[in-house]
Amino acid sequence: MKKIGFLSFGHWTPSPQSQTRSASDVLLQSIDLAVAAEELGADGAYYRVHHFANQLSSPFPLLAAIGAKTDSIEIGTGVIDMRYENPYYMTEDAGSADLISGGRLQLGISRGSPEQVIEGYKYFGHVPKDGTDHAEMARDHTRTFLDLLDGKGFAEPNPRPMFPNPPGLLRLEPHSAGLRKRIWWGAGNRKTAEWAAEQGMNLMSSTLLSEDTGVPFHQLQAEQIERFRKTWADAQHSHEPRVSVSRSIFPIVNETDRAYFGQQTDGQDQVGYIDGGIARFGKSYAGEPDRLIEELAADEAIAAADTVLLTVPNQLGVDYCAHVMESLLTEVAPALGWR
Numbered sequence: 001m002k003k004i005g006f007l008s009f010g011h012w013t014p015s016p017q018s019q020t021r022s023a024s025d026v027l028l029q030s031i032d033l034a035v036a037a038e039e040l041g042a043d044g045a046y047y048r049v050h051h052f053a054n055q056l057s058s059p060f061p062l063l064a065a066i067g068a069k070t071d072s073i074e075i076g077t078g079v080i081d082m083r084y085e086n087p088y089y090m091t092e093d094a095g096s097a098d099l100i101s102g103g104r105l106q107l108g109i110s111r112g113s114p115e116q117v118i119e120g121y122k123y124f125g126h127v128p129k130d131g132t133d134h135a136e137m138a139r140d141h142t143r144t145f146l147d148l149l150d151g152k153g154f155a156e157p158n159p160r161p162m163f164p165n166p167p168g169l170l171r172l173e174p175h176s177a178g179l180r181k182r183i184w185w186g187a188g189n190r191k192t193a194e195w196a197a198e199q200g201m202n203l204m205s206s207t208l209l210s211e212d213t214g215v216p217f218h219q220l221q222a223e224q225i226e227r228f229r230k231t232w233a234d235a236q237h238s239h240e241p242r243v244s245v246s247r248s249i250f251p252i253v254n255e256t257d258r259a260y261f262g263q264q265t266d267g268q269d270q271v272g273y274i275d276g277g278i279a280r281f282g283k284s285y286a287g288e289p290d291r292l293i294e295e296l297a298a299d300e301a302i303a304a305a306d307t308v309l310l311t312v313p314n315q316l317g318v319d320y321c322a323h324v325m326e327s328l329l330t331e332v333a334p335a336l337g338w339r
Contacts, residue, residue: 005044010056019317067101079186081112087145110186197231217282221301244307248284
């Protein structure tokens with residue numbers, strides 16, 4: 001059994017061929033898609049976060065709205081770029097959204113991906129400390145965020161406050177108990193997966209790894225997961241971790257599917273460069289359900305994960321994305337033992 005959710009990048013473009021032609025379209029359809037996914041029996045609704053782009057950017061209003069409109073589906077990000085975040089303000093936002101959803105938030109965070117602008121985090125008031133870089137700044141923000149989520153008091157109370165204070169040092173409010181265990185790190189390679197395990201974060205791994213050893217993507221990702229689990233065990237954390245992988249999976253069950261994805265049935269891994277280094281990109285899966293079942297059964301990283309996130313083509317609209325999820329849940333997942 002696996003948890004199955006979707007991951008939306010939240011693109012919009014004014015093109016007549018797009019079902020999402022504005023930010024308003026994307027935001028409202030993101031809510032509708034989560035509601036539809038819950039009705040279909042999917043387990044998670046996750047959203048990518050990018051800045052300075054025609055994509056979703058500020059996740060917490062969206063997550064809170066989805067939390068208020070749904071009852072059971074997990075709601076998360078994949079991922080929030082921690083270079084841009086004030087961990088104190090983020091703690092308050094995350095606590096609020098988690099309480100609205102009844103404790104269903106699953107926050108994926110990371111160092112971030114290549115940006116639309118040069119050093120965009122500086123416009124948000126964040127500059128790496130002397131002798132460090134933007135990646136270390138993201139990790140510093142993350143450590144602070146994790147500490148704040150523990151809910152321990154740290155701030156000296158005003159002796160003459162506007163409202164009475166509880167005794168002792170004060171923490172940020174609202175505090176949502178349990179959220180600390182529902183933070184995921186989007187790890188781009190094996191080393192950062194090990195770091196995530198040391199910090200007690202769950203592992204979120206996508207269709208891209210910023211390294212290449214010459215083996216197929218799914219095998220390299222499976223090794224990443226294995227290293228994560230070993231490091232977690234060595235750290236002796238008190239709870240079991242979760243691991244998610246994302247995949248582009250398109251069952252072809254009608255002529256519309258064939259028109260959109262029929263040319264992608266021979267997907268292969270790709271090797272290229274990103275952020276100045278070599279990277280391996282995982283292939284897309286598209287084909288008749290029987291063929292997909294065979295191919296996905298051989299994916300070692302999926303076998304090692306407890307959660308699969310289906311990347312959806314959000315610009316094709318809510319109805320079509322829901323159709324893709326339904327096809328996966330009914331035509332593919334049961335045969336693989338995911339359902």
